Amino acid sequence: MSVSLTLALDAMGGDDAPDMVIGGIDIAHRRFPDVRFLLFGDESRLRPLLAARPQLAAACSVHHTPDVVTAEDRPSQALRKARNSSMRLAIDAVRDGAAGGVVSAGNTGALMAMAKVVLKTLPGIQRPALATCLPTLEGETVMLDLGANVESDEYHLVQFALMGADYAHTVRGVANPKVGLLNVGVEELKGNEIVKAAGQILRAANPPFIFHGFIEGDDINKGTVDVVVTDGFTGNVALKTVEGAARMFTEFMSAAYRDSFRARLGFAVAKPALTALRAHFDPRAYNGAVFLGLNGIVVKSHGGTDEIGFANAVVSAINMIAERLTDRIVADFEHFLAEVVPDSKAAAS
Amino acid sequence: MSVSLTLALDAMGGDDAPDMVIGGIDIAHRRFPDVRFLLFGDESRLRPLLAARPQLAAACSVHHTPDVVTAEDRPSQALRKARNSSMRLAIDAVRDGAAGGVVSAGNTGALMAMAKVVLKTLPGIQRPALATCLPTLEGETVMLDLGANVESDEYHLVQFALMGADYAHTVRGVANPKVGLLNVGVEELKGNEIVKAAGQILRAANPPFIFHGFIEGDDINKGTVDVVVTDGFTGNVALKTVEGAARMFTEFMSAAYRDSFRARLGFAVAKPALTALRAHFDPRAYNGAVFLGLNGIVVKSHGGTDEIGFANAVVSAINMIAERLTDRIVADFEHFLAEVVPDSKAAAS
Numbered sequence: 001m002s003v004s005l006t007l008a009l010d011a012m013g014g015d016d017a018p019d020m021v022i023g024g025i026d027i028a029h030r031r032f033p034d035v036r037f038l039l040f041g042d043e044s045r046l047r048p049l050l051a052a053r054p055q056l057a058a059a060c061s062v063h064h065t066p067d068v069v070t071a072e073d074r075p076s077q078a079l080r081k082a083r084n085s086s087m088r089l090a091i092d093a094v095r096d097g098a099a100g101g102v103v104s105a106g107n108t109g110a111l112m113a114m115a116k117v118v119l120k121t122l123p124g125i126q127r128p129a130l131a132t133c134l135p136t137l138e139g140e141t142v143m144l145d146l147g148a149n150v151e152s153d154e155y156h157l158v159q160f161a162l163m164g165a166d167y168a169h170t171v172r173g174v175a176n177p178k179v180g181l182l183n184v185g186v187e188e189l190k191g192n193e194i195v196k197a198a199g200q201i202l203r204a205a206n207p208p209f210i211f212h213g214f215i216e217g218d219d220i221n222k223g224t225v226d227v228v229v230t231d232g233f234t235g236n237v238a239l240k241t242v243e244g245a246a247r248m249f250t251e252f253m254s255a256a257y258r259d260s261f262r263a264r265l266g267f268a269v270a271k272p273a274l275t276a277l278r279a280h281f282d283p284r285a286y287n288g289a290v291f292l293g294l295n296g297i298v299v300k301s302h303g304g305t306d307e308i309g310f311a312n313a314v315v316s317a318i319n320m321i322a323e324r325l326t327d328r329i330v331a332d333f334e335h336f337l338a339e340v341v342p343d344s345k346a347a348a349s
Numbered sequence: 350m351s352v353s354l355t356l357a358l359d360a361m362g363g364d365d366a367p368d369m370v371i372g373g374i375d376i377a378h379r380r381f382p383d384v385r386f387l388l389f390g391d392e393s394r395l396r397p398l399l400a401a402r403p404q405l406a407a408a409c410s411v412h413h414t415p416d417v418v419t420a421e422d423r424p425s426q427a428l429r430k431a432r433n434s435s436m437r438l439a440i441d442a443v444r445d446g447a448a449g450g451v452v453s454a455g456n457t458g459a460l461m462a463m464a465k466v467v468l469k470t471l472p473g474i475q476r477p478a479l480a481t482c483l484p485t486l487e488g489e490t491v492m493l494d495l496g497a498n499v500e501s502d503e504y505h506l507v508q509f510a511l512m513g514a515d516y517a518h519t520v521r522g523v524a525n526p527k528v529g530l531l532n533v534g535v536e537e538l539k540g541n542e543i544v545k546a547a548g549q550i551l552r553a554a555n556p557p558f559i560f561h562g563f564i565e566g567d568d569i570n571k572g573t574v575d576v577v578v579t580d581g582f583t584g585n586v587a588l589k590t591v592e593g594a595a596r597m598f599t600e601f602m603s604a605a606y607r608d609s610f611r612a613r614l615g616f617a618v619a620k621p622a623l624t625a626l627r628a629h630f631d632p633r634a635y636n637g638a639v640f641l642g643l644n645g646i647v648v649k650s651h652g653g654t655d656e657i658g659f660a661n662a663v664v665s666a667i668n669m670i671a672e673r674l675t676d677r678i679v680a681d682f683e684h685f686l687a688e689v690v691p692d693s694k695a696a697a698s
Contacts (some may be wrong), residue, residue, distance in 0.1 A: 024510025030412040040677035125387055137597050145532050148542045184585040185498050192499045192582055234586050236533040237579075240566025241587045245594035248486050248570040252629060266619025273605035273612035280601060 004034040008099035013039030013106025021172035022049040024310025078110035079233040093297035098323035101297030110193040119294040124333030128293035138223030154197035164227035165209035165294040170323035180215035180225035288313030353383045357439040357448035358438030360390030371398040373659025389435040427459035443645035449670035450646030474653025477642035487572030496585035503546035512641040513576035514558035519672035529564035529574035548672040637662030
């Protein structure tokens with residue numbers, strides 16, 4: 001695929017970095033041979049990995065830094081002290097226009113704090129939000145906010161709805177995304193004051209997406225909507241709850257497999273079907289949460305992922321840059337958000 | 350098992366009522382032959398069902414009413430108009446001391462509103478909470494609040510923690526329950542102001558349970574704690590999210606089974622293991638949410654359950670009455686809550 005753009009990488013973030021980072025961009029490079037990679041990290045570790053991959057090496061520039069943000073660093077510490085870290089320099093490259101986006105598998109809190117301070121929010125966006133895709137019975141759904149904010153008001157939820165719809169449209173190719181607000185019931189009178197107010201705004205406005213109304217927790221995996229909108233507290237709990245339920249199910253499946261010779265035999269015969277099933281839930285396929293609403297694309301990979309998972313995060317960042325997701329959010333702000341969110345221009349500045 | 354007590358039943362609540370109600374108490378009756386059942390509902394439908402079960406009939410009294418609360422009734426309507434409904438009369442029987450508790454598979458909102466108004470909260474409890482058991486990798490966990498309240502402050506969360514621990518102790522037999530507060534991270538600084546404040550109160554106090562600290566969404570099914578405490582909004586979303594994830598998983602399993610002759614053959618051979626797996630997730634085994642904190646036991650069964658599921662809800666109500674759960678909550682209020690919740694006596698009255 002011929003896509004010409006540049007992506008910055010925190011080459012030192014993640015449990016198996018930098019090996020898994022280099023392995024991941026190598027996979028992405030085969031799919032997007034014209035994309036350039038700016039690697040920030042320890043040159044003495046990166047050079048040998050690239051030397052073994054001459055074709056990839058030709059698409060990379062290495063920017064040496066010995067500093068790293070660790071998993072233990074608090075966001076505030078990382079902001080103050082880690083000005084020469086691989087994570088910070090990769091974000092700076094986006095601010096300076098050297099790259100259209102950045103991917104990191106490092107410390108989530110530090111990445112969010114740094115990206116927000118360095119890149120700033122897009123005009124009209126008061127709060128950035130963390131979004132990801134999840135498997136559903138119908139395919140996939142986008143969910144946000146997953147924890148960029150611990151408290152949200154109704155206007156924040158409206159902004160999340162718009163950004164989520166733009167993400168579903170540009171990156172997942174959903175022409176007219178259906179957006180639902182996560183609530184404790186589907187009737188208009190259900191829920192807390194903030195969710196009810198956000199529902200009223202979206203029903204009264206003429207948003208550039210289909211507002212489906214309220215949805216409940218079981219609608220997430222049912223695939224009732226293309227975009228699930230919620231506050232960062234509820235979204236974080238819901239995402240991790242899905243992950244925990246999936247893990248319980250797969251562990252019980254493994255236990256059932258170990259149960260008896262007969263079970264092992266049966267599962268061995270059924271293996272192709274089980275492999276397809278497992279592929280559908282492969283967490284690596286859903287790796288990469290995007291931090292939406294900033295001047296630039298910021299993708300957070302799971303820290304514990306392998307090169308296949310990291311490649312998926314990189315591919316998703318490339319798609320968002322290529323499809324000009326941030327431009328679309330800005331355009332939608334002018335056509336829609338500016339009408340419904342009071343003082344959004346002032347608040348964004 | 351020799352347990353002598355009386356349970357009131359809304360015989361008309363639920364999709365398949367009254368048949369499923371009578372079938373359900375018949376199953377429970379075989380296990381608890383000394384329990385008496387007060388049935389509220391349409392006599393002309395109840396009498397023939399009981400006539401076919403003479404042993405059960407001897408343990409039942411039928412109180413005729415033609416009125417029912419429908420699934421469409423709003424809680425406020427039901428409160429005002431349905432004073433002779435099967436649901437209301439069954440709750441009244443608990444208030445009047447004729448029964449120790451009530452089970453209904455009817456309209457959840459109406460049941461909660463009626464029970465709260467008719468039975469009132471226990472001394473020291475400001476807000477009742479809805480609790481249920483969920484399967485985990487380690488066995489089962491209790492989760493509350495599942496939606497009795499849409500907003501909760503830190504003192505409400507502390508009360509939920511105590512009631513959940515008492516439930517785990519008396520009904521599930523956990524000698525020293527481990528209680529966790531659902532949050533977006535495990536560190537003390539994580540979360541919104543209410544969760545942080547509740548964590549501080551529980552860490553500083555000397556509660557009659559083990560306060561584990563903060564937990565995350567994936568800890569629910571992992572079985573990290575015996576009791577998961579959260580506000581009614583987050584708890585409702587998390588519960589339904591688990592249900593939705595379980596449904597997605599089982600539907601994909603069914604699809605994998607239909608995939609090919611080879612898959613069907615393999616799954617047929619593995620059937621005993623799959624049956625055990627399915628039994629572990631059988632929603633009927635987890636049927637019955639209890640409305641904790643009222644003067645009397647109020648159990649809500651799923652509306653769509655069958656007689657096996659309804660029997661489980663009835664058995665769980667019998668256990669709560671037999672183990673004197675409400676007495677224990679009152680005693681714990683005096684020893685613990687009165688110390689940590691300001692004005693709890695005043696607020697409860």
